[in-house]
Amino acid sequence: MKELGLIINLRKPEAVKMAQKIMTWAKNHGCEILLPHQEASALTTVGLDDEQWLKTVKLALVIGGDGTFLRAARYIMGTEIILHGVNMGHLGFLASTKPNEIESDLEKILSDDFEVIERRVLSSVLYHDESPSHKIYALNDIVLTTNAIARLVQIEIRFNEKFFCVLPADGVIVSSATGSTAYALSAGGSIMPPQMDAIILAPLCAHTLYSRPLLASDKDTITLIPRGISRDLMLTQDGQVAYEIFPNDRIEIKLSGTKKIKTLNFPDKGFLDIVSEKLGWGKAFNSD
DSSP: OOOOEEEETOOOOOHHHHHHHHHHHHHTTTEEOOOOOHHHHHTSSOOOOOOHHHHHEEEEEEEOHHHHHHHHHHHHHHHHOEEEEEESSSSSSSSOOOGHHHHHHHHHHHTTOOEEEEEEEEEEEEEETTTTEEEEEEEEEEEEEEEEOOOOOOEEETTTEEEEEEEESSSEEEEEGGGGGTTTHHHHHHOOOOOOOOOEEEEEEEEESSOOEEOOOOOOOEEEEEEEEEOOOEEEETEEEEEETTTTTTEEEEEEEEEEEEEEBTTBBOOOHHHHHTTTTTTOOOOO
C-alpha cells in the first residue's frame, strides 16, 4: 500500500509527536507520507491542497481520538480513501490502535496484510416549512434534543411515512451500526458490528414506561417531527455539527445507498476483540 496520508488532531501535542514519529519511520522504510496543508504547516513541511490530497491518498492514518476520526470521515466522504485511527484519546472505538502498535500496523499496511470494512453512513434531509434545507451525512449518529433544562420535547416518529408514536423525551438518537458503540450505547442501545446494515432508534430519558431502543433495517426511513411550541431544539451530526430545529420541522433519516467510510481490519484483532478490551468484558472471569 502506497500513497499514505496523515490527518492529525493538531490541538494535542502528543498527536503531533506521534505524527512526527510516523513520518520518520516511513522515511526510513522508503515510504512517503502525504499531508494536507494544515497538517503540513504544523509539521513545518510541504503539503498538498485538499483536492490533490483527496485524489492522491489511498489510505490515511488518523492521529487523535474518535472525534478526530469523525472529522476525518467528513473530510474524505465521497472518496475511496481508507481510514485507520491511532488513539491518542480515551475509549476509542473508531481510533482503536494504540500508539505502541502503530509500527506493527504500518508494516502490515505496507504488506497489504489487512481487510477493509465498509461502514454505512446515515443520510438525513432536514425539511423546514416543507422545503429541504439541509442534507446531512453522519458516520455515527444524528441526534434530536432539547436545549431547555429539564424540559421534554414531544417527538412524532414515523417509519416509512407510517405513524409509529409520539415520544415524550429529552430527545432521540438515530444511530448507524458504527455509532452503536457511541451515544446510543449510553442510551441502552444494542452493540452491532460496524458492517451491519441496520439503524438504532434510541430514546433519551423518555417519559414513558414502554420506551426501548428499536432496530430498523437498511430499507427503512425514520422520520422525526418535533411537536408543540418549544423552540429550544437542536439536531447534531456526529456530535460535532449542530442545526437549529423548529416545531414541525421534519427530519428524514436512512442509510445512504452511496456514501460509505472504509476502515482497516486486521485478522488478529476484530471488532469483538476491541469491544472486549474497551468495555472490560471477560475481566471478571477468565477460564484460562
